[in-house]
Amino acid sequence: MKTELCERFGIEVPIFGFSHAVEVVAAVTNAGGYGVYGATRRLAEEITDEVAQIRAAVGERPFGLDLVIPNKVPEKNDRAELEKLVPEAHRRFIDGLETKYAVPKPSEPGMRTRFIRSEEIQDSQIAAVAESDVNMVALGIGCPPEVVKLMKSKGKTTVALVGQERHAARALEAGVDLLVAQGYDAGGHTGQVGTFSLVPRIVDMAGSVPVLAAGGVATGRHIAAALTLGAQGVWIGTAFLMTEEYRPHLSEGEMDALLNAQATDTVISRAESGKPFRQTRSAWSEEWTLPDAPAPLSHPLHDVLVGDILGAIIEHDIRPLQHYGAGQGIGWFDRLRPVSEVMNTLVREGDLALARSYQFSGETA
Amino acid sequence: MKTELCERFGIEVPIFGFSHAVEVVAAVTNAGGYGVYGATRRLAEEITDEVAQIRAAVGERPFGLDLVIPNKVPEKNDRAELEKLVPEAHRRFIDGLETKYAVPKPSEPGMRTRFIRSEEIQDSQIAAVAESDVNMVALGIGCPPEVVKLMKSKGKTTVALVGQERHAARALEAGVDLLVAQGYDAGGHTGQVGTFSLVPRIVDMAGSVPVLAAGGVATGRHIAAALTLGAQGVWIGTAFLMTEEYRPHLSEGEMDALLNAQATDTVISRAESGKPFRQTRSAWSEEWTLPDAPAPLSHPLHDVLVGDILGAIIEHDIRPLQHYGAGQGIGWFDRLRPVSEVMNTLVREGDLALARSYQFSGETA
Known part of the structure; x- marks a missing residue:
């Protein structure tokens, strides 16, 4: 499975693997893909340290x-x-959940939300990344032209995740090297346009800028289909959650939620961060949809509200409220495997699907 | 562009074209595809007559x-x-919209909702279809085993549209000949799982029963991708709205809404029928999301409530409220073309995309 992008970026297969775990990022890269570390909740000094860990690996x-x-x-x-x-009503709502589900206070308040996103924090993160020897910087939300320019001046590949054409136009204007067309099917923060509908639109806009497909890429067939839609590669998150390397980063309750979920068990909710975020359905997402529930606050204020209870839910294993960010591909993953096995399976199946699709073409005649 | 399904069903290309217009259905079939007439709002005697019209064509x-x-x-x-x-509150809400947007009463009340779906009506529709010489019966919502059995006994191909695995299991149990995996990206009544995520799941469940992909299929690349995902064909609705043959069935306001819409201009709303229905965004869909709006009623009761105002909106050309059912592929269509040209473009581009995808496969080496 090869596209032009492989040679350009020095990878063997056009699979970009997103993870919040340095072990997974390193394993994806070592398996011939492009590992991407989700560092947005990490402090500048942690980023410096973790980039060094991945580089060493x-x-x-x-x-x-x-x-x-x-x-x-x-x-x-x-x-x-x-x-x-x-607002006071929001405090009362959270207090009500703590009572209803018997959630104790977290042992270290402020632990999960150690910092609230601010310009100060963002600037320090950006500086740490710019000075690190990471090869690529992806912007999951927002695409400030000055950040793109800074990272390019440091020789880094710049990437923007986009969920609609308007965002893509802005990212192209900012001069990114690569676009990730991330559809509604995706886990985590995502938009309203289905992956199938979004990808070729972004490809047509992007011209010579290559596009990765994201959102629901779970099998080699999905990769083959993404390339057929005009993408030059794929961006995968969910598949790497159910791996041996990621296991230490999940609570038992989170792992069970992920292992048992089908596509219809995920839901987009603003209850996680204040922005639309696809996750496994749980009492957490459902409580926020009840008639008397308040609307989630804006990001990052929502983090201030929910940080402690979300931390406590995990610490004290409050099962009905446990959940995890995951995309509609989650149904394909019902056991833990090493990252290398996930990668090999994707590549093998993708190659077969691509070879097979040729037979349908009228061009064979 | 050929799959096994072509020979089995006696068609040249594996494109099923859904339309509420007999002219479009006939044109799709005459272009080598499989036209499907959306007859659910037609009375039994109309169905008999319209099937005869299509057959003649x-x-x-x-x-x-x-x-x-x-x-x-x-x-x-x-x-x-x-x-x-x-409920009285719902009546008041509709009265309020009539006042706010200056919507006169329709000249023929009860015209748009000439009948409310009932067992009586459904039985007469089913009997008319069973006695007609239509070749295939597709069930857009619901899949009663006795209807599947009846239609098969009349020599008709039976098809079920499914939006999730649970629905597919029921349809397979009922013995349908073909499944349509219709994703969230689709126009009209649709579900929550993205087309990209849904199709291969349904393909894997269906075993030897062929699957069509529906929801966002707008270009030949989409067809090629659907086949790569394991579908044997596609089911398309939105592309055939923007055709010369369909033009007489649209008001000026509806046509403008469709011609100007992008994927992000469509929205799933229960305001149309009581069931989730993707349509172009308009004051109609937006008014039902305001804090003081009542929740839409269940289907078919919602039809009783909104039939007259929806008829009047079209009759009196009330622009801000005009809208039309359409999928996330709508952005690809910004002018009217003949159905035959739409079909030819899809096939030509699909063949090229399939031929091209082979080059990415590691199997070529």
Whole structure:
């Protein structure tokens, strides 16, 4: 399975693997793909350290790092000031959930939401990334032209995730090297246009800028279909959750939620971060849809509200509320495998699907 | 562009074209595809007549017909009884819209919703279809085993549209000959699983029963990708709205809404029929999402509530409220073409995409 992008980026197969675990990122890269570390909830010094860890594991092979840079965040990371902005009704709603589901307080309040996204934090993250030797920087939300310019000046490949044509236009204008067309089927923060509908639209807009397909890419057939739609590769997250390398990063409850979920068991909810976020359906997502529930707050204020209870749900294993970000491909994954096996399976099946599709063409005659 | 399904069903290309217009159905069939007439809002005697019209236009080529058969409908078509079930708050909401947008009463009340779906109506539709010489019967919603059995005993191909695995299991149990995996990207009544994510899941469940992909199929690349995902063909609706043959069936306002829409301009709303229905976004869909709006009623009661105002919106050309059922492929269509040209373009581009995809395969080496 080869596309032009492989040679250009020095990889063997056009599979980009996103993960919040350095072990998974390294394993994807070492399996011939392009590992991408989701670093957006990491502090600058942690980013520096983790990039060094991945580099040590992969040698000269390329890997990337993903940040989200929303337009509007507070200037300073002043939690006390932000706490004042949380409406009383929202506090009462969270208190009600704690009572209803018997959720104790977390042992370390503020642990899960160690920082609230602010300009200050973002600037320090960006500086750490720019100074690191990571090969690629992906922007999961937002695409400030000055960040693209900075990263390019440091010799890094720049990538933007886009969920609609308007976002793609902005990212192309900012000069990114690669677009990820991420459809509604995706896990985590995502948009409203189905992957199948989105990918060829973005491909046609992008001209000579290559496009990766994201959102529901779970099998080699999906990769073959993505290339057929005009993408030059794929961006995968969900498949790498159900791996031996990722296991230490999941609670028992999170793992069970993921292993048992089908596509129809995922739901897009603003209850996680204030922005639409696909996750496994749980009492957490459902409670926020009940008639008396308040609307989630905006991001990042919502983080201030829910950080402690989300941390406590995991710490104290409150099963009905446990959930995890995952895409509509989740139904394909019902056991833990090593990352290398996931990669090999994807490539083998993708090659077969591509070879097979030729037979349908009228061009064979 | 050929799959096994072509020989089995006596068609030249594996493209099924759904339309509410007999002219479009005939044109799809005459272009080598399989036209399917959406007959669910037609009375039995109209169905008999329209099937005869299509037959006269296509000769011995095959064509189909689509009905929806929801589980729970009233026994009799007693409109007066149903009117009593509409809550006062819903009446007031509709009155409010009539005032706000200056919508006059329709010249013929009851015209658009000439009948409310009932067992009585459904039985007469089913009998008319069974006695007609239509080649295929597709069930858009619901899949009663006795209907499948009846249609098969009449020598007709039976098809079920499914939006999730549970529906597919039921349809396979009922013994259908063909499944349509219709994803979230689709126009009209649709589900929550993206087309890209849904298709290969249904293919794997269906075993030897062939599967068509539906929902966002707008270009030949989409067809090639659908075949790569394991489908044996595609089911297309939206592309045939923007055709010369369909033009007489649209108001000016509906046509403009369709011609100007992008994927992000469509929205799934229960405001049309009481069931989730993707349509172009308009004041109609948006008004039902405002904080004070009531929740749409269940189907078919919702039809009783909204039939007259929806008829009047079209009759009196109330632009902000005009809309039309369409999928996320709508952005590809910005001018009217003959059906034959739409078909030729799809086939030509599909063949090229299939031929091209082979080059990516590692199997070539």
